[in-house]
Amino acid sequence: xxxxxxxxxxxxxxxxxxxxxxxxxxxxxxxxxxxxxxxxxxxxxxxxxxxxxxxxxxxxxxxxxxxxxxxxxxxxxxxxxxxxxxxxxxxxxxxxxxxxxxxxxxxxxxxxxxxxxxxxxxxxxxxxxxx
Numbered sequence: 001x002x003x004x005x006x007x008x009x010x011x012x013x014x015x016x017x018x019x020x021x022x023x024x025x026x027x028x029x030x031x032x033x034x035x036x037x038x039x040x041x042x043x044x045x046x047x048x049x050x051x052x053x054x055x056x057x058x059x060x061x062x063x064x065x066x067x068x069x070x071x072x073x074x075x076x077x078x079x080x081x082x083x084x085x086x087x088x089x090x091x092x093x094x095x096x097x098x099x100x101x102x103x104x105x106x107x108x109x110x111x112x113x114x115x116x117x118x119x120x121x122x123x124x125x126x127x128x129x130x131x
Contacts, residue, residue: 004049008068015083016069023076036127050123055115062112091116
C-alpha cells in the first residue's frame with residue numbers, strides 16, 4: 001500500500017508532487033473520525049488511496065490527474081496554498097463541510113465536486129464492520 005500512494009504522487013504536477021513528498025509523513029496519521037482501519041496509524045494513507053481509486057473508478061469525464069491531485073491533498077493541512085483548479089478547491093471545501101451545495105451546485109464543475117464527495121464518503125464508511 002505504501003508504494004501505491006507514492007506511485008500516485010509521481011503521476012501529478014510538480015507543485016502537488018513536491019507538496020505530497022514534503023508531507024509524506026502526514027499520510028501516516030490516523031483518521032479518528034473514520035471507522036475501522038482508518039482509525040489506526042496510516043489511516044490517512046489508506047483513506048487517500050481508497051478515495052483516489054473510487055474516484056477513478058467512477059470517473060467518466062474528468063481529467064485523471066486533476067482527480068488524483070485533488071484526492072492526494074484533500075485531507076493534508078496546508079493544501080489550500082497549492083495551485084489548484086477552482087473545481088479542486090471547491091471539492092476540497094465540500095469534503096470538509098465548508099461549502100454548501102447551494103454554492104457549488106450551480107457551477108459548471110459541480111460533477112467534479114460530486115465525484116470527489118462520493119469517493120470521500122465511500123472511503124469514510126467502507127471499513128465499517130457494521131455495514
